């Protein structure tokens with residue numbers, strides 16, 4: 047068996063000290079990230095320059111000794127590879143060309159074409175597989191189809207995913223065709239990351255919480271299950287982490303319904319509830335409120351210890367409930383790690 051702690055936890059082992067990494071661990075809260083990003087010029091150039099993307103992936107590993115590194119890229123590179131225009135507006139976030147009808151879905155590029163755009167990402171993975179410390183696990187990732195679709199339809203982040211819900215209501219068949227295309231693209235994209243050296247992959251469904259009832263089954267559970275089944279057929283033994291953010295009660299049973307090896311928890315669910323209802327099916331990850339990385343103090347230490355204790359009876363990877371924000375204090379990350387590793 048591997049001696050990498052993250053892989054052991056993902057296979058269901060309870061460890062005396064949970065392994066730890068952080069969503070958005072390579073990011074603007076780190077001065078060394080801001081320097082490399084300035085060198086790259088803009089965010090997308092950073093994503094598509096393998097040496098620089100590998101460098102920012104390695105920065106938080108050098109500074110903190112996290113147990114996992116997450117590939118530096120973005121969930122919106124796949125829509126770009128499928129033919130959407132993509133750009134980032136400083137201080138505002140991503141912008142994409144919009145898809146408003148069945149013709150827009152039909153005009154997307156075939157799945158085989160994605161590698162033309164995404165090959166630099168695979169090169170970043172190859173560099174990382176060579177350069178990471180031997181005890182550090184390399185995590186690849188993609189957005190889950192629903193979350194990616196919300197950006198492709200609206201052309202930007204939206205507070206309530208209104209445009210995607212409207213498209214789904216107006217033409218459910220065209221909407222389902224878009225989800226299928228993204229699902230197939232995601233299978234090809236994650237397979238290529240694994241072939242390049244990713245040891246674990248994670249699916250980010252940041253907007254899963256806005257899907258209710260049968261929509262949650264059709265567009266959060268079913269595409270995730272299909273992606274995981276395809277990956278397991280091609281790459282047996284490579285664990286998959288699913289992050290259906292804000293799924294609330296639907297976190298219970300999500301691993302069983304999708305085949306995920308671990309479920310990442312946001313900070314809206316209680317750790318005690320999740321220990322009883324989610325961790326019984328396997329590894330859990332997450333739950334620490336990312337705002338504590340800004341405010342720090344005794345509350346950060348107490349909350350970190352509370353989460354470690356709540357999940358101490360089963361497999362657990364320590365993480366935040368969402369990404370660390372640019373205003374976080376890098377010293378608070380060290381405090382969190384000390385509180386975990388004691």
Ligand code: CP3
Nearest residue numbers: 069070071072073089116117118119120121139250252369
């Ligand atoms: O976690 C990591 O360190 C790995 C890299 C990573 C990024 N984005 C880098 C990034 C990962 C895993 C993502 C995932 C991602 N991207 C998600 C899902 C997770 C989540 O946060 O809910 C989403 C929805 C996106 C889309 C996206 N990318 C948005 C909405 C934004 C703008 C908001 C922001 O934080 O600036 C981005 C930009 C982005 N992606 C940055 C980083 C480090 C900031 C870009 C910069 O340097 O200016």
